[in-house]
Structures are given as structure tokens and as C-alpha cells.
Amino acid sequence: MAIIGIECSAHTFGVGVVKNGKILSNERRMYKISDKGMIPSKLADFHSEGAGTTIAAAIKNAGISTEEIEAVGYTKGPGLGASLRIGYLSAYTLSRKLGVPLIPVNHGIAHIEIAKRLNAMKNPVALYVSGGNSQILRMVEEPDRHYNIYGETYDIGVGNMLDSFARGAGLNPAWGSSVAKAAAGGRYIQLPYTVKGMDFTFTGLMTNALAKLKSEQLNDVCYSLQETAFSMLCEATERALLLTGSRELVLCGGVAQSARLKEMADAMAKPHNVKVGTLSDEYNADNGAMIGIVAERIFLSKSKIETGHEIDQRYRLDSVKVTWR
Numbered sequence: 002m003a004i005i006g007i008e009c010s011a012h013t014f015g016v017g018v019v020k021n022g023k024i025l026s027n028e029r030r031m032y033k034i035s036d037k038g039m040i041p042s043k044l045a046d047f048h049s050e051g052a053g054t055t056i057a058a059a060i061k062n063a064g065i066s067t068e069e070i071e072a073v074g075y076t077k078g079p080g081l082g083a084s085l086r087i088g089y090l091s092a093y094t095l096s097r098k099l100g101v102p103l104i105p106v107n108h109g110i111a112h113i114e115i116a117k118r119l120n121a122m123k124n125p126v127a128l129y130v131s132g133g134n135s136q137i138l139r140m141v142e143e144p145d146r147h148y149n150i151y152g153e154t155y156d157i158g159v160g161n162m163l164d165s166f167a168r169g170a171g172l173n174p175a176w177g178s179s180v181a182k183a184a185a186g187g188r189y190i191q192l193p194y195t196v197k198g199m200d201f202t203f204t205g206l207m208t209n210a211l212a213k214l215k216s217e218q219l220n221d222v223c224y225s226l227q228e229t230a231f232s233m234l235c236e237a238t239e240r241a242l243l244l245t246g247s248r249e250l251v252l253c254g255g256v257a258q259s260a261r262l263k264e265m266a267d268a269m270a271k272p273h274n275v276k277v278g279t280l281s282d283e284y285n286a287d288n289g290a291m292i293g294i295v296a297e298r299i300f301l302s303k304s305k306i307e308t309g310h311e312i313d314q315r316y317r318l319d320s321v322k323v324t325w326r
């Protein structure tokens with residue numbers, strides 16, 4: 002038995018094949034973001050053009066035949082409508098062709114579940130940080146089994162904030178990793194720090210950092226922007242750890258690729274004897290394997306699969322009833 006997972010919620014078309022929780026293949030094709038950001042019609046064209054070959058490559062590299070595929074998982078949301086639609090149509094077509102069930106998966110839950118699985122952790126607090134999302138979560142059993150959100154961004158995701166800053170600062174490529182590079186040798190200058198309880202906001206910080214570029218050195222602003230944003234995330238995460246009493250933390254999502262964020266999370270967690278689980282960049286980035294991992298667990302749980310809303314751009318992580326163990 003094998004499950005194929007298709008991820009297409011933003012710039013990446015990812016396809017992974019999973020068998021008994023093991024990742025057999027993980028193929029991906031990424032849209033190049035222009036200085037105008039992601040253009041929906043071009044994104045849709047890009048994903049449609051590459052869908053067939055990426056699916057075929059994932060099946061081939063997994064060393065399985067298509068007859069072995071028992072279900073097709075896909076990203077229902079959250080994400081960009083143009084991308085989600087193409088991912089869904091690809092998954093739907095494949096499932097009809099193979100005559101196997103189609104399983105919708107929440108993108109954020111997939112990021113957390115792959116981090117749990119690959120770090121062999123049972124119920125960690127998760128700091129899920131990406132372009133579109135920034136949340137602190139943990140699975141709870143009451144009133145029913147679901148991921149509870151302890152803290153989250155009030156406005157934009159930390160990754161989106163770093164990318165937008167990079168674009169405004171003229172960094173190329175306009176990504177968070179370019180901000181990290183430009184931060185080398187920087188010194189700290191004060192920027193707005195906004196944590197409210199366990200929630201946080203990023204737009205004021207970004208606007209202020211962009212304005213500071215007129216009077217301050219680029220490396221100082223980049224350094225301070227990272228330090229401020231990541232400290233906010235670590236402070237809120239520390240509260241969630243203490244509140245839940247958890248001794249495990251996973252970092253996941255695209256921004257979890259940041260070496261500085263990992264370093265700061267480690268420094269925060271150590272005095273509390275909290276083990277920090279991380280992932281390789283391949284699995285922090287959007288990928289099909291993570292969708293396959295969750296789809297397999299849903300498939301094995303034999304729970305009734307919700308139908309009716311094939312994609313949902315604002316699919317809330319905490320609205321998902323977790324039916325698997």
C-alpha cells in the first residue's frame with residue numbers, strides 16, 4: 002500500500018509518496034517569485050504545466066507501480082486560490098484515473114505532523130512559521146481532538162513580512178534568506194516589538210524597518226529585524242510551553258529553515274529542559290510528502306472523509322477534527 006500526497010498551496014507543486022509512514026519520494030517544482038510577488042494567473046499556468054511530470058517523477062522515484070497507490074491526498078487549504086485549484090484538480094484527476102479515494106488535508110497540520118513524525122515526538126508544542134502563517138499550537142483532546150492555537154499573528158505571517166521587507170529593501174532574491182545574509186555583522190537598533198499575550202503582529206515592525214533604511218545601515222536593519230521578529234516568536238512560544246507543561250517543541254514551516262531562529266529557540270528551550278525538534282530544509286519547505294503522511298493516517302483511521310468544499314483558502318487549522326491516532 003502507498004499513498005500519494007499533492008501539495009500546491011503557493012509557489013510549490015510538490016508530490017510525495019508515503020508507505021507505512023516512510024517517505025519513498027518527494028518531488029517538487031517551484032515557481033520563481035518575481036519582484037511583483039506571486040502573480041495568480043502565472044502561478045496557475047506554471048503549476049498546470051508541471052503537474053503531470055512531477056506526479057510521474059514521484060511515482061517513478063518511489064519505485065512503486067500506480068496499482069499500489071491506495072489513496073490520493075491533496076492540500077485543501079489554506080493557501081492561494083489559483084494554486085489550490087490546480088493542486089485539487091491534479092489530485093482529483095489522478096484519484097479518478099486510479100479509482101481510489103481523494104483525501105483533503107490541512108496544509109498547516111501537514112507541516113506539524115511531518116515534524117512530529119520525523120522527530121519521533123508524541124505531542125509537542127509546534128511553532129509553525131511560514132510565508133502565510135505564524136502560529137503556536139498543540140493537540141488537545143477536549144472538547145474533541147484538534148490542534149489548539151495558543152498564539153498567532155494578528156496580521157501577516159513572519160515569512161511574508163521578511164519577503165516583503167526584502168522586496169522593499171531591493172534584496173535579490175526577495176526572500177527571508179536574503180535578509181539573513183544581509184544581517185551578517187549587523188548591530189542591534191531598536192524596532193517595535195509587539196507581543197500581546199501569546200499573539201503577535203508584524204506589519205508595524207516591517208514598516209518601521211523599511212523607514213529605518215533611510216537613516217541606518219542595511220545590515221543593521223536586517224539584523225535587528227530578524228532579532229526582533231524571532232524574539233517575539235520565542236517569547237510567545239516560551240509562554241505556550243510553560244502553560245502546557247510540554248517538554249517538546251517542534252519548529253516547522255518555511256521560516257523554520259532559519260539557522261538564527263533555531264539558535265534562539267534552542268536558547269529559550271534549554272533552561273526549561275525542552276527538547277527542540279527541527280527538520281531538514283527539504284521537509285520545512287512546502288512538500289508533497291507531508292500531505293502524504295497525513296493522508297495516510299486519515300486513510301488508515303477509516304474515518305468518514307468530509308466532502309463538499311474541495312478547496313478552502315482560509316481553512317483554519319483549529320477547525321479540523323483530528324480523527325487519526
Ligand code: MG
Pocket residue numbers: 108112131132254255286287
Ligand atoms: Mg507551507
